[in-house]
Amino acid sequence: MTAPAGTTGTTVTGGIATARGFRASGISAGIKANKNPDLALIVSETPATAVAVFTISKAQAAPVLVSKEHLAKSGGVVRAVVVNSGCANACTGEAGMSDARAMAAETARLVGCPPEQVLVASTGVIGVNLPMSKLTTGIPQAFAALASDQGPQAARAIMTTDPFPKEASATVNIGGKTVTIGGMAKGSGMIEPMMATMLGFVTTDAAVAQPMLQRALVEVVNDTFNAITVDGECSTNDTVMLLANGQSGATVTDAEYAAFVGGLRTVCLELALGIVRGGEGATKLVTVTVSGAASQADARKTAKAIANSLLVKTAIHGGDPNWGRLIAVAGRAGVAFELQRATVTIGSIVLFDNGRPYDDRAPEAAEYLQGKEVAVGVNLGAGSESSTVWTCDLSAEYVKINAEYRT
């Protein structure tokens, strides 16, 4: 993969606790029956400016509602984030709300800050209440384990059915100073046993005013976490949080905004692509680019339709350069589309152009589709806007994973 447009900075090894002044931990609190790590803490030594984006679902889980409440109440000043896996604390009514508040309060007590300076996230089973006794025992253990080298443990503790942890980090030069941005994420498609959740956490030691930080997060999430799809589903618990504590001594001004956003995009894109690579049953990372669109919205809508098409996902799984499926999805996507000017490419191979198929190139395209990372493109012939999204293929393994659960 070449670096997509808009990414800047130097990729470095690291994660959620790589930026200065952040510590993290991940432990097993016993929420998961299999004793895998299931509780993560992220703590900033000093108050950090925090922003977040949440699921657009109307069935929002308690931790989402409580985190929104805390961000409003604290004015976006945050010291810590507490995250559990194994239980989504969603569809749990009033008890769920007080459990999420109790998780924050216990963390705040240990950190020594007001409860509203702690954000909460959960992922796992829907409709089951949190085992609070395990959390009240676990949170102090997680607090005791906090360290700047425990990012990998935190990244493991937020996993559900993820096949591997997702961490990323980059450095950017801001006004002569090196700023570090690092993060972790989880998500794999459908999650044990109920519902997929995507969680992303990013920290930076830059100082960034909250309105600018919010703008940067929204802008970057749109091109990264919101530009991926495994199964077209959005969860009750989806959350991406960004904390900036200023410990690098660098302040992001308007002049450095683009550089900062570029570094943030580098980190978020790597995390987001990690989620797609680890999608349930996934065997290939698929880059879908739609160009020649009449508007940005048309480009994105068509790219998402292609990325979520069972026709396209199964064809790519089977290594079939089936350009007709791409044309058909573009044609029904509800956007401006000119068949006679449309083109379809698989890799760099043009299979359909100006109303004419090039089926003699199919064997070459089939060979290309044997790769683990493949790209498909459709030009709609209707304008000059474009959009890129990422997805994975659809395998029988995916169906197996998601059909075989029994309550």
Place this chain on the structure above:
Amino acid sequence: MTAPAGTTGTTVTGGIATARGFRASGISAGIKANKNPDLALIVSETPATAVAVFTISKAQAAPVLVSKEHLAKSGGVVRAVVVNSGCANACTGEAGMSDARAMAAETARLVGCPPEQVLVASTGVIGVNLPMSKLTTGIPQAFAALASDQGPQAARAIMTTDPFPKEASATVNIGGKTVTIGGMAKGSGMIEPMMATMLGFVTTDAAVAQPMLQRALVEVVNDTFNAITVDGECSTNDTVMLLANGQSGATVTDAEYAAFVGGLRTVCLELALGIVRGGEGATKLVTVTVSGAASQADARKTAKAIANSLLVKTAIHGGDPNWGRLIAVAGRAGVAFELQRATVTIGSIVLFDNGRPYDDRAPEAAEYLQGKEVAVGVNLGAGSESSTVWTCDLSAEYVKINAEYRT
């Protein structure tokens, strides 16, 4: 299945040539390599009033464009329909247009009518030109085979990967006279090797003025053919045609409109459900009902989102009464939704109600989901509108069928 609201008439054995004054045939013209039947004709002894609905895709196939042209030119007076399977004649440019016109012209020559009184439909591979020499040989053979008892042969000749032919027929009393409505359809999900196409053809011996016939078709298709989904894809060739030749001597007036529409709905629903039952890899017919919606549009949008959800389709395939997935899809469907007032039912078993799960009922619901025809319902708690759609489950077999094709 109990008869859904709005269906009337008596179901009878029959199909496309059961109504008086219609004949049909189905033969093998050699378009399909496997020599299966691939060419069907429907002819009315006398000029019939014809209406049709077509795919909303912007990549419309030549037969769709030519049929629209002929309906406009003939003023909706039609003598015959010629249909081939094995080749969609889509993305075939100018040559495709003249091939579709030639199919109609050859049929018209034999029937003895102007070319614009013949409609055309095709289904099969996208991006491949029709083997016209086979059609010019085949059409006279199909014409010679026309008979009122050859409906089953016609229904077989329009199949692609359909596991079985779809025919339906009903009689309705119109002003003391018995009117027959009969039809055939094809469609299975993804079709050899490129793209799904749904085709439906219905004939009646009632006399119906064209504007009323058009209104009846649009109304009924909305609740039947447009209320089913196998994989969320709409094709380049989707077409439903309805011919009314008046041979029963009964004329449908405003007073009998509801009865006629009810009979038409009976036939179209049976054909549409046949398509879902025969969906690729399908093992279950799933009825999805969304109630408590703020608007009809909300109800339909949510029902379609549930019916197309991989989460829901795989859970049902696995017999898993996973109410959390239904809530999650309803929550992200972009419609008015009140979690605290929502309910989820599987069969008649309430699994979630007023913000509270009833997980003790899960074993009973799992037992129910072992059936071949199952129903799931979500009440959005936001109004009083409802909508029903039908889908099938998603199996590993589906992925296998659609991934294993190689160009």
